[in-house]
Amino acid sequence: xxxxxxxxxxxxxxxxxxxxxxxxxxxxxxxxxxxxxxxxxxxxxxxxxxxxxxxxxxxxxxxxxxxxxxxxxxxxxxxxxxxxxxxxxxxxxxxxxxxxxxxxxxxxxxxxxxxxxxxxxxxxxxxxxxxxxxxxxxxxxxxxxxxxxxxxxxxxxxxxxxxxxxxxxxxxxxxxxxxxxxxxxxxxxxxxxxxxxxxxxxxxxxxxxxxxxxxxxxxxxxxxxxxxxxxxxxxxxxxxxxxxxxxxxxxxxxxxxxxxxxxx
Amino acid sequence: xxxxxxxxxxxxxxxxxxxxxxxxxxxxxxxxxxxxxxxxxxxxxxxxxxxxxxxxxxxxxxxxxxxxxxxxxxxxxxxxxxxxxxxxxxxxxxxxxxxxxxxxxxxxxxxxxxxxxxxxxxxxxxxxxxxxxxxxxxxxxxxxxxxxxxxxxxxxxxxxxxxxxxxxxxxxxxxxxxxxxxxxxxxxxxxxxxxxxxxxxxxxxxxxxxxxxxxxxxxxxxxxxxxxxxxxxxxxxxxxxxxxxxxxxxxxxxxxxx
Numbered sequence: 100x101x102x103x104x105x106x107x108x109x110x111x112x113x114x115x116x117x118x119x120x121x122x123x124x125x126x127x128x129x130x131x132x133x134x135x136x137x138x139x140x141x142x143x144x145x146x147x148x149x150x151x152x153x154x155x156x157x158x159x160x161x162x163x164x165x166x167x168x169x170x171x172x173x174x175x176x177x178x179x180x181x182x183x184x185x186x187x188x189x190x191x192x193x194x195x196x197x198x199x200x201x202x203x204x205x206x207x208x209x210x211x212x213x214x215x216x217x218x219x220x221x222x223x224x225x226x227x228x229x230x231x232x233x234x235x236x237x238x239x240x241x242x243x244x245x246x247x248x249x250x251x252x253x254x255x256x257x258x259x260x261x262x263x264x265x266x267x268x269x270x271x272x273x274x275x276x277x278x279x280x281x282x283x284x285x286x287x288x289x290x291x292x293x294x295x296x297x298x299x300x301x302x303x304x305x306x307x308x309x310x311x312x313x314x315x316x317x318x319x320x321x322x323x324x325x326x327x328x329x330x331x332x333x334x335x336x337x338x339x340x341x342x343x344x345x346x347x348x349x350x351x352x353x354x355x356x357x358x359x360x361x362x363x
Numbered sequence: 364x365x366x367x368x369x370x371x372x373x374x375x376x377x378x379x380x381x382x383x384x385x386x387x388x389x390x391x392x393x394x395x396x397x398x399x400x401x402x403x404x405x406x407x408x409x410x411x412x413x414x415x416x417x418x419x420x421x422x423x424x425x426x427x428x429x430x431x432x433x434x435x436x437x438x439x440x441x442x443x444x445x446x447x448x449x450x451x452x453x454x455x456x457x458x459x460x461x462x463x464x465x466x467x468x469x470x471x472x473x474x475x476x477x478x479x480x481x482x483x484x485x486x487x488x489x490x491x492x493x494x495x496x497x498x499x500x501x502x503x504x505x506x507x508x509x510x511x512x513x514x515x516x517x518x519x520x521x522x523x524x525x526x527x528x529x530x531x532x533x534x535x536x537x538x539x540x541x542x543x544x545x546x547x548x549x550x551x552x553x554x555x556x557x558x559x560x561x562x563x564x565x566x567x568x569x570x571x572x573x574x575x576x577x578x579x580x581x582x583x584x585x586x587x588x589x590x591x592x593x594x595x596x597x598x599x600x601x602x603x604x605x606x607x608x609x610x611x612x613x614x615x616x617x618x619x620x621x
Contacts (some may be wrong), residue, residue: 114453121457141476174434195373202374205382209597209605211552213468214574217581217590232581297466301556304468319472327476331469338464 123257143325151325152332156158160314163331168310171227175234175295180288183242190243191250192276204243212237212298220306230302230310237298238291249280279285282356285349292345295340311337398587403413407595415576420596421574423558427550428605430489434546438494439539444502447531452502459498467492467553470561480561485572486555492553493546496598500545502540505531540612547608551601573597 126145133144143151155161190197212233223229253276261271303312311334318326349356380399388398411513445452445459467488474491478484508531516526558574562582575594580586 117453118457122456124463125458134408198370198373199377202371203377206378206598208598209601210594211555211601213552213559214577214594217577218587219586220581220593221590246597295551297468300466301468301543301560304471304560315469315472321477322476324473324476331465331473334469335462338466342464358392 120265124255135190140322143328146194148303148325150327151323152329153188155326155329161329161333164309164311164314164317164330165351168312169337171230171310172295172299173290174286175231176238179235179238179291179295180242183239183291184246184284185242187246188250188272191280192272196277197247204240208240212294213317215303215345216302216305219302220324223306225308229306229308230312233302234295238295241290242284242287244285245343246280246291249283249287250276252283253279270302282349282353285345285353287357289345289349293338296334296341300334305316364609365386396585398591401594402588403591406586407592410589410592416573416592418552418597419571419576419593420600423554423574424600424604426572427489427554428441428548429482429520430486430554431493431550431574433486433490434493434497434550435543437490438497438542438546441503441533442498442539442542443527443535444503445498446505446535447527459495461494467549468556468560471557474557475561483563485557488553488557489550493550496545496549497542500538500542501535504535504542507538508534519597534614536616542618544605544608547604548601551604555597573600588619 129142129145136142139147146257152161173288178333186200190200215236216229219229219232223232257279258271261275266274269289299310300312300315304316307313311330314362315327315334318324318330320336382529386400386436389397407416441455445455469485470491471488474484474487486547511532512534516530522588554572555574556574557589558572559578562575562578573596577590580589580593
């Protein structure tokens with residue numbers, strides 16, 4: 100045990116070294132290509148891009164726009180989850196309900212959230228509502244389907260056992276079905292977050308007066324490529340952190356679940 | 364209560380009810396622009412008949428295939444190499460993992476800057492979007508191979524590339540198939556987004572495709588019925604692409620695809 104612990108820290112140290120080395124190679128290649136093209140609008144050198152990043156961070160603009168996008172995503176996620184999770188639980192529990200609703204879901208699901216943008220622009224205009232609608236839509240399907248699949252996968256013996264012992268219907272739901280579904284549900288939420296975060300950029304690019312997507316488009320219009328790159332990097336970092344946060348949450352809430360361990 | 368009624372009949376009840384509700388509500392709204400199921404159907408017939416919609420779809424699908432090919436040619440060999448060799452994986456993985464969280468659509472402004480608003484930018488976006496699911500699933504598939512198969516091949520003195528071709532690739536194929544299906548879905552979403560955004564930012568100018576067509580209906584001719592036709596077309600194409608790919612995969616490896 101002690102030995103494996105120490106080899107693990109050694110390999111972690113090595114991993115950091117390798118990470119830094121790979122990224123260093125990447126930045127050197129980038130710098131060389133930038134020198135070769137010699138066009139700072141087309142491809143600014145990594146140093147210039149880094150300066151822009153620092154500048155945007157110092158003026159807090161980077162964080163303000165990020166906060167706008169993040170809040171929109173959290174809001175949409177809350178709306179999507181509060182509809183999709185109860186609906187998914189019911190669809191998973193009652194076959195009839197699933198028969199009625201599932202085909203409609205399968206008809207709508209192939210239409211990506213992004214395809215709703217032009218119609219959404221009519222329905223909501225440019226503002227907060229459009230990106231939130233698109234993100235809610237994007238997050239809704241993975242959460243719903245994941246919840247349904249999670250409920251279906253609950254061990255029937257657990258439910259039977261609870262019923263045999265005379266546990267009331269409601270308590271079976273809250274004390275057996277829900278905890279057993281939780282791991283699958285959290286995986287579903289993770290997919291929903293990823294899906295919504297992809298949609299944030301597209302919807303803000305076209306239909307919002309603020310946010311990361313909007314900022315990217317704004318600076319592209321001004322041909323300020325280093326700033327464009329900074330915001331793109333921010334989208335990547337936040338996307339990663341959101342995913343990490345849900346995984347961390349999953350591990351806290353469902354430490355028994357094999358998926359959460361495996362996904363680390 | 365539902366005994367004897369076929370499941371598909373039950374399944375159709377809700378969509379039909381929703382359509383009727385939409386029709387009734389829309390008619391009551393008494394607004395010329397209000398889209399109605401009947402008007403959408405009429406617009407669909409017209410757009411298909413004059414070849415406008417099939418042309419746009421064909422253009423988008425062609426782009427998806429082109430970008431998809433580029434992604435597959437880069438991602439599958441890279442994934443095989445990364446899954447096979449620990450050294451390659453360790454060195455390349457940081458790069459893959461750094462770019463993976465960045466959505467393809469976020470790269471679009473850079474793509475426009477580098478490639479303009481035409482087909483090459485669209486192909487770049489599609490290739491970028493499809494690349495990551497392909498790499499990740501190819502790596503996963505390669506790693507899942509039974510090590511004794513590789514050891515057996517090594518014991519028998521089979522050359523490395525023959526081993527890769529005849530042992531590693533077939534073992535990884537099912538997982539690559541999953542990657543292909545995910546990548547196709549992502550690629551189709553990305554192309555619609557890219558065309559939409561290019562249409563929005565280039566003043567509706569000539570990149571073509573379904574996405575751009577939708578934007579023109581939004582911004583210039585304001586025809587909601589036609590936008591809805593496009594949305595349905597986007598959904599139908601997504602569904603068809605997935606089914607075709609699944610069929611092709613089943614033909615290629617009948618043992619693994621359900």
